[in-house]
Amino acid sequence: MELQFFKYQGTGNDFVIIDNRQDVFPKNNTKLVAELCDRRFGIGADGLILLENDNLSDFKMVYFNADGAESSMCGNGGRCLVAFAHYLGVIEKETTFNAVDGLHHATVEGDIVNLKMIDVDKIHEKQNHSFLDTGSPHHVQLVKELKKFDVQKEGKKLRYGIYGESGSNINFVEQKQDNAFDVRTYERGVEGETFSCGTGVTAVALAMHQSGKTAANEVHIHTIGGDLTISFEKKGGKYSNIFLKGPATQVFKGTIACSI
Ligand SMILES: N[C@H](CCC[C@H](N)C(=O)O)C(=O)O
Numbered sequence: 546m547e548l549q550f551f552k553y554q555g556t557g558n559d560f561v562i563i564d565n566r567q568d569v570f571p572k573n574n575t576k577l578v579a580e581l582c583d584r585r586f587g588i589g590a591d592g593l594i595l596l597e598n599d600n601l602s603d604f605k606m607v608y609f610n611a612d613g614a615e616s617s618m619c620g621n622g623g624r625c626l627v628a629f630a631h632y633l634g635v636i637e638k639e640t641t642f643n644a645v646d647g648l649h650h651a652t653v654e655g656d657i658v659n660l661k662m663i664d665v666d667k668i669h670e671k672q673n674h675s676f677l678d679t680g681s682p683h684h685v686q687l688v689k690e691l692k693k694f695d696v697q698k699e700g701k702k703l704r705y706g707i708y709g710e711s712g713s714n715i716n717f718v719e720q721k722q723d724n725a726f727d728v729r730t731y732e733r734g735v736e737g738e739t740f741s742c743g744t745g746v747t748a749v750a751l752a753m754h755q756s757g758k759t760a761a762n763e764v765h766i767h768t769i770g771g772d773l774t775i776s777f778e779k780k781g782g783k784y785s786n787i788f789l790k791g792p793a794t795q796v797f798k799g800t801i802a803c804s805i
Pocket residue numbers: 558591610616617618619620621622681682714732733734735741742743744745
């Protein structure tokens with residue numbers, strides 16, 4: 546069978562996106578998803594996203610990591626899916642869609658998508674790191690000389706070490722200005738460093754605010770793949786009105802033969 550797909554990237558976090566409104570994609574075929582994401586034998590991506598019909602909202606997002614398993618929320622993937630829905634004409638300039646962690650509001654202006662993330666009311670502050678869930682679990686740790694840091698080695702150690710079977714995404718951070726940070730992320734389910742991680746940079750912004758490293762409620766984060774802005778409010782110990790803003794671009798589209 547010929548499968549039509551679209552390739553998107555949001556600050557270098559890249560995704561195979563499929564219009565599955567006819568509900569034909571075999572969602573339980575982990576092997577097929579991993580093959581489509583394979584950078585040598587398939588299309589190549591950090592994850593695969595299905596756009597589906599939804600009776601509660603404009604559309605539904607189903608997210609799979611590159612390992613083929615369905616996963617928790619993907620911030621950059623959510624931004625790319627909004628851009629795709631706009632490209633298809635499913636939405637105009639704003640939307641509410643349904644994802645694994647609930648309903649998300651978003652707006653799209655050109656190739657900039659501004660995505661509302663879930664509220665965060667618990668940030669676990671430890672001696673040298675923080676842990677929080679922004680739709681996906683994230684470890685946040687300040688390091689010196691981030692550019693030279695061995696993200697693969699240290700990220701893998703933490704992901705399989707202190708976070709047990711379910712693991713966590715691991716974010717290493719260097720503060721550049723009061724409201725600006727560089728971030729590199731080891732992503733669970735990709736099992737390697739990605740060029741950016743949307744729920745990850747959101748976690749970094751909130752953890753840096755909670756720990757007093759910044760007093761700003763709009764934080765600029767530079768990743769290998771580009772720049773993202775996270776804005777938020779803190780009321781009574783809870784973070785809300787959290788927005789992840791940045792570019793989301795269609796790179797190419799195509800068809801691929803697969804036995805489904
Ligand atoms: N790898 C993550 C999901 C994708 C997160 C990332 N791509 C993002 O943009 O938020 C996890 O398994 O928790």
